Amino acid sequence: MTLIPNQRHLFDIPDDVAYLNTATMGPMPRSAVEAGQVGLARKLRPWTISDADFFADTERVRPLLARLIGAGTDGIAFIPSVSYGLATAAKNLPLAKGQEIVVLEDQFPSNVYTWHAHAAATDATLRTVGTRGNETLSDALLGAIGPDTGLVACANVRWTDGALIDVAAIGRRCREVGAALVLDLTQSCGALHFDVGAVQPDFVAVAGYKWLLGPYATGFLYVAPQHREGAPLEQGWITRAGASNFARLIDYTDAFEPGAQRFDMGERSNFALLPALEAAVRQILDWGVADIEQTLGARNAALADRLGAMGLSCPPAAARGPHYLAALLPSSTPPDLTTRLKGENIHVSRRGDRLRITQHLFTADADIDHFLDRLKAHLAR
Numbered sequence: 001m002t003l004i005p006n007q008r009h010l011f012d013i014p015d016d017v018a019y020l021n022t023a024t025m026g027p028m029p030r031s032a033v034e035a036g037q038v039g040l041a042r043k044l045r046p047w048t049i050s051d052a053d054f055f056a057d058t059e060r061v062r063p064l065l066a067r068l069i070g071a072g073t074d075g076i077a078f079i080p081s082v083s084y085g086l087a088t089a090a091k092n093l094p095l096a097k098g099q100e101i102v103v104l105e106d107q108f109p110s111n112v113y114t115w116h117a118h119a120a121a122t123d124a125t126l127r128t129v130g131t132r133g134n135e136t137l138s139d140a141l142l143g144a145i146g147p148d149t150g151l152v153a154c155a156n157v158r159w160t161d162g163a164l165i166d167v168a169a170i171g172r173r174c175r176e177v178g179a180a181l182v183l184d185l186t187q188s189c190g191a192l193h194f195d196v197g198a199v200q201p202d203f204v205a206v207a208g209y210k211w212l213l214g215p216y217a218t219g220f221l222y223v224a225p226q227h228r229e230g231a232p233l234e235q236g237w238i239t240r241a242g243a244s245n246f247a248r249l250i251d252y253t254d255a256f257e258p259g260a261q262r263f264d265m266g267e268r269s270n271f272a273l274l275p276a277l278e279a280a281v282r283q284i285l286d287w288g289v290a291d292i293e294q295t296l297g298a299r300n301a302a303l304a305d306r307l308g309a310m311g312l313s314c315p316p317a318a319a320r321g322p323h324y325l326a327a328l329l330p331s332s333t334p335p336d337l338t339t340r341l342k343g344e345n346i347h348v349s350r351r352g353d354r355l356r357i358t359q360h361l362f363t364a365d366a367d368i369d370h371f372l373d374r375l376k377a378h379l380a381r
């Protein structure tokens with residue numbers, strides 16, 4: 001395991017911009033934007049796009065996405081958003097009347113509304129789990145899972161404060177009671193190690209525009225082997241067996257291409273976005289997720305110490321995703337703190353009573369110094 005040196009040269013972030021907001025929108029590396037521009041430009045000359053090109057990009061990108069989570073290529077489908085992926089999961093996880101869908105308090109809305117609707121459609125009950133006292137999110141969830149649980153939907157880190165959830169333990173408990181496990185790894189995939197073999201989730205949805213440093217409206221869904229014969233949301237043409245023979249598309253068939261491909265979104269072969277996602281994910285894999293985690297973990301530990309010295313506490317290292325930091329703000333914090341900081345070229349986000357500070361390998365020490373200096377000044381006023 002090595003600490004990765006600063007990678008700012010691969011991005012287009014001016015020296016005077018402190019961008020500490022990967023959890024909202026990861027900046028794309030230049031290489032990814034260039035690949036997207038080349039892809040988009042192909043539409044200037046559509047005659048250069050061949051039938052085979054409808055399949056080439058997805059074939060290259062699918063195994064890269066699989067590597068991010070230790071999955072086989074067969075388990076990966078292309079989705080435009082987490083809500084799309086979770087809708088696919090819901091469609092394939094029938095529940096009986098009275099069964100519970102368990103979610104965590106303050107979970108991201110796409111991973112809550114989906115289950116509201118699914119509970120209403122199946123006569124299941126939505127149960128929202130919160131913590132008491134010093135209880136961890138994992139303990140609260142584990143305590144709530146029982147014989148009535150039909151499905152658990154959560155993340156690996158909570159998006160508001162980075163609190164870590166022991167998804168391997170949740171997975172074990174789900175299997176004990178026969179419940180399905182659906183994960184939204186948008187706030188961790190690419191920066192926190194995850195292995196589908198260890199966790200055994202039923203579905204995993206990931207949006208590509210945060211920690212994967214990819215374009216907006218890209219993402220992927222992992223589908224466990226037992227669901228790969230399931231029903232997709234859409235009835236498109238490209239996922240059907242034999243779709244590469246354009247001359248015979250009117251030989252309609254109910255058969256799909258193998259694996260999770262049947263769950264691919266319509267027009268998945270996006271000539272502009274897929275090459276960009278590919279370049280971003282190749283960069284992540286080149287750095288290595290474990291090394292990214294280690295590097296951001298070390299940087300955040302140092303930052304947490306400096307915030308602590310200013311009286312701002314962060315969750316202890318063992319209780320949070322190493323790549324994620326959210327400091328508790330005093331009640332006297334100016335309501336427009338993030339706007340003020342933005343005016344000084346410092347980009348962070350506020351979620352409730354916490355300041356979410358999500359640096360990445362492009363973050364320079366000078367960014368952190370500038371941020372802390374200005375934060376101190378605004379909190380002192």
Ligand SMILES: Cc1ncc(COP(=O)(O)O)c(C=O)c1O
Pocket residue numbers: 023024080081082083084108110155159184186187207
């Ligand atoms: C945890 C989490 N999941 C999902 C999303 C994005 O959801 P969607 O792709 O449905 O827009 C976000 C965006 O902030 C998020 O923080």
